[in-house]
Amino acid sequence: MINLAVFLDFKHNKLTNNSKSLLTFANSLAENHSDIHLYLYTVQTINNCNIPETIKVESITSFKVDNHIYFSTNASLDNLVSQLKNANITHIFSSKSILNDLIGAKLSMILHYELITNIKSLQVEDGRFHFSKSIFSGKAIAKMNGIVGPCIAIFPKGFTGDIIPDDQIKTKEIKINQLSSTLTSTSIIIEESLIQGEIQLSEAEIVVGAGRGLKDPQNWEIIEKLAGTIKAATACSKPVSDLNWRPHHEHVGQTGIKISPKLYIACGISGAIQHLAGVNGSGTIVVINNDPDAPFIKHADYIVLGDLFTIVPELTKLFDEV
Amino acid sequence: MKILVCISIVPDTTSKITKEESDNFLKKSDLTFIVGPYDDYALSRAIEIKESIENVEVAVLHVGLEASEPLIRKCLALGADYAIRINGDPQSSIQIANEICNYVKENNFDLILMGKEAIDYNSGMIHGLVASGLNFNHFSPVMKLEVKDQGIEVQIETDFGKSTIQCNLPAVLGCQEPIAEWKIPSMRGIMTARTKELKVYEMKNNESNFEITNESVNETNRKQILIPKENLDLLIQALKKDIQFN
Ligand SMILES: Cc1cc2nc3c(=O)[nH]c(=O)nc-3n(C[C@H](O)[C@H](O)[C@H](O)COP(=O)(O)OP(=O)(O)OC[C@H]3O[C@@H](n4cnc5c(N)ncnc54)[C@H](O)[C@@H]3O)c2cc1C
Ligand SMILES: Nc1ncnc2c1ncn2[C@@H]1O[C@H](COP(=O)(O)O)[C@@H](O)[C@H]1O
Numbered sequence: 001m002i003n004l005a006v007f008l009d010f011k012h013n014k015l016t017n018n019s020k021s022l023l024t025f026a027n028s029l030a031e032n033h034s035d036i037h038l039y040l041y042t043v044q045t046i047n048n049c050n051i052p053e054t055i056k057v058e059s060i061t062s063f064k065v066d067n068h069i070y071f072s073t074n075a076s077l078d079n080l081v082s083q084l085k086n087a088n089i090t091h092i093f094s095s096k097s098i099l100n101d102l103i104g105a106k107l108s109m110i111l112h113y114e115l116i117t118n119i120k121s122l123q124v125e126d127g128r129f130h131f132s133k134s135i136f137s138g139k140a141i142a143k144m145n146g147i148v149g150p151c152i153a154i155f156p157k158g159f160t161g162d163i164i165p166d167d168q169i170k171t172k173e174i175k176i177n178q179l180s181s182t183l184t185s186t187s188i189i190i191e192e193s194l195i196q197g198e199i200q201l202s203e204a205e206i207v208v209g210a211g212r213g214l215k216d217p218q219n220w221e222i223i224e225k226l227a228g229t230i231k232a233a234t235a236c237s238k239p240v241s242d243l244n245w246r247p248h249h250e251h252v253g254q255t256g257i258k259i260s261p262k263l264y265i266a267c268g269i270s271g272a273i274q275h276l277a278g279v280n281g282s283g284t285i286v287v288i289n290n291d292p293d294a295p296f297i298k299h300a301d302y303i304v305l306g307d308l309f310t311i312v313p314e315l316t317k318l319f320d321e322v
Numbered sequence: 323m324k325i326l327v328c329i330s331i332v333p334d335t336t337s338k339i340t341k342e343e344s345d346n347f348l349k350k351s352d353l354t355f356i357v358g359p360y361d362d363y364a365l366s367r368a369i370e371i372k373e374s375i376e377n378v379e380v381a382v383l384h385v386g387l388e389a390s391e392p393l394i395r396k397c398l399a400l401g402a403d404y405a406i407r408i409n410g411d412p413q414s415s416i417q418i419a420n421e422i423c424n425y426v427k428e429n430n431f432d433l434i435l436m437g438k439e440a441i442d443y444n445s446g447m448i449h450g451l452v453a454s455g456l457n458f459n460h461f462s463p464v465m466k467l468e469v470k471d472q473g474i475e476v477q478i479e480t481d482f483g484k485s486t487i488q489c490n491l492p493a494v495l496g497c498q499e500p501i502a503e504w505k506i507p508s509m510r511g512i513m514t515a516r517t518k519e520l521k522v523y524e525m526k527n528n529e530s531n532f533e534i535t536n537e538s539v540n541e542t543n544r545k546q547i548l549i550p551k552e553n554l555d556l557l558i559q560a561l562k563k564d565i566q567f568n
Contacts, residue, residue: 070461070478070480070485071459071460071461071478071487071489073457073459074454074457075457097481098462098463098479098480098481099480099481101446101447101450101462102450102460102462104447104450105447105449105450105451105453105454106450106453106454108416108447108451108454109416109419109451109454109455110454114414114416114531114532115414115415115416115445115447115451117415117443117444117445117446117447118443118444118445133443134444134540135442135443135444135537136333136335136339136441136442137335137441137444138540139339139539139540140339140348140537140538140539140540141537141538141539141540142534142536142537143534143535143536143537143538144532144533144534144535145532145533145534145535147531147532148531149531186459186489186490187459187487187488187489187490188487188488188489189485189486189487190475190486190487190488191485191486192483192484192485192486193483193484193485194482194483200481241500242500248465248499248500249479249484251499254335254359254441255359255360255363255498255499256498256499258444262565263561263564263565273335273336274335274336277335277441280542283564283565284561284564284565285544286557286561297546298544298546299544300544300545300546301544301545301546301547301564302545302547302548302549302557302560302561303546303547303548303549304549304551304554304557305548305551306551310551311551311554314554315554315557315558318554318555318558319558322558322562
């Protein structure tokens with residue numbers, strides 16, 4: 001018997017796209033294997049919970065936390081741990097986020113469950129989960145033996161690909177079982193700054209990235225306009241954030257964020273291997289560069305050769321007309 | 323204050339990954355190995371702290387095979403005081419974390435610095451596992467670190483933004499830039515590294531649930547279509563077809 005708990009993420013009380021696709025995936029596993037039972041959990045505070053009607057689960061356990069969860073100790077999870085034990089949960093799925101990584105690591109150590117990350121694919125055979133992982137920053141794939149026994153699996157963003165738009169699926173409201181955390185933390189928050197309005201890079205379906213080819217931080221206006229027009233998040237290369245032209249949280253690559261949007265448009269970025277390491281999970285890649293020998297060209301689906309200062313504004317205009 | 327920096331030894335990103343036709347595994351002999359770039363940030367910050375306040379001792383720890391020793395020596399050349407290698411070939415994050423926990427339990431450290439993630443398996447989990455195993459404070463990813471009033475002040479990234487937090491020690495941190503500038507070993511550092519101590523212990527737990535049975539190179543073939551800059555509408559049409567644009 002596999003009791004599979006899917007940890008769902010919400011944003012403004014709505015299921016995130018990553019959670020929706022993970023839930024759909026877990027549900028199909030449960031439908032195809034009669035020994036898999038599905039349970040829903042969340043570590044976010046929610047007022048109501050709507051899930052696709054096709055998912056045959058009638059309630060969700062909400063473990064109420066606030067921002068302190070980012071730095072509270074193991075003891076804060078006591079209630080959650082005993083709930084998971086009582087429900088006999090053997091497998092946990094969640095999608096990658098800073099919070100889910102923290103909770104996954106803690107639970108894995110407390111419950112002695114195996115921990116699997118960066119999952120590329122998953123099959124269930126003979127009651128075992130067989131995983132493939134993406135390794136070396138996406139350059140290679142490793143297949144693993146079937147895991148015997150309980151595990152916690154953390155799926156990268158966009159794991160199962162296509163997301164069905166909200167207006168095309170019927171949803172139902174399910175019951176919430178509230179569970180609270182006993183916060184134990186000696187840390188004090190001195191300052192908090194929240195990302196507001198802008199689309200979060202790691203969640204974004206479209207990303208516009210820009211590099212040293214922009215020449216000056218003032219010139220980011222054209223990048224922001226393009227991003228605004230196509231509802232994209234903005235990203236940058238490492239030297240750009242090192243120069244303080246752009247904030248560090250925008251830097252993608254081997255030492256920055258790894259992104260896997262449906263579309264990545266790279267403007268004035270040479271495509272050094274360390275940059276590619278962060279973006280090669282993207283669906284479609286467009287490269288705008290005036291150097292036909294830029295390494296990025298070999299890793300692009302569409303290439304526009306020329307001056308980004310004329311191409312980017314023109315592209316923005318054309319998208320605006322669509 | 324005792325600081326422990328845990329380092330991963332990983333293939334350099336620029337090395338080309340290949341595989342023999344007949345073999346199930348990637349060719350390791352062609353790869354160049356480096357200290358994980360995030361771990362380099364962690365080590366650099368530890369050394370900056372050592373250089374700026376008194377009574378700080380920095381140790382470097384790696385769980386892995388003897389082949390890693392030249393890279394561990396490089397960390398000593400950068401300014402770490404001594405190093406520990408726990409000998410073995412770990413298969414999972416949990417195994418590595420347990421080895422680190424065991425060592426820390428016997429040797430008491432105030433601050434454990436790691437990289438945000440190792441760039442081989444990109445898990446970013448070991449610092450969380452170690453913190454959980456030791457019940458220490460834990461933050462990741464940490465972008466700024468200052469030692470203040472017996473404790474530390476860190477700037478961290480959360481899923482919603484950034485926070486600056488004051489916390490007590492002991493703590494485990496997963497570091498990322500811009501926490502410090504990468505350092506290059508000095509000639510003197512290289513000379514003194516030879517005489518610094520590198521202790522070797524055996525891994526206590528060699529069993530793992532985990533086994534990689536096959537590795538392959540991931541080749542995403544990109545379309546490589548050139549769009550004339552005069553005809554950008556062709557790009558828009560193509561994108562509309564590839565991804566449902568709304
Ligand atoms: C260990 C290590 C880790 C690293 N990690 C990362 C990382 O995580 N992320 C990262 O991005 N980098 C990383 N780097 C740095 C990386 O190697 C490159 O130096 C960096 O990505 C280059 O940034 P860039 O493409 O913006 O700049 P450049 O290489 O200077 O490229 C600028 C590009 O803009 C083009 N250009 C200039 N003017 C125009 C114009 N008018 N119109 C169109 N195109 C124009 C040029 O042809 C050129 O291709 C790392 C390096 C090391 C050693
Ligand atoms: N074999 C190892 N020995 C010691 N520390 C390690 C080892 N592997 C990873 N680490 C540390 O754990 C961090 C996170 O690694 P990971 O969870 O594997 O992504 C790395 O940045 C290192 O600081």
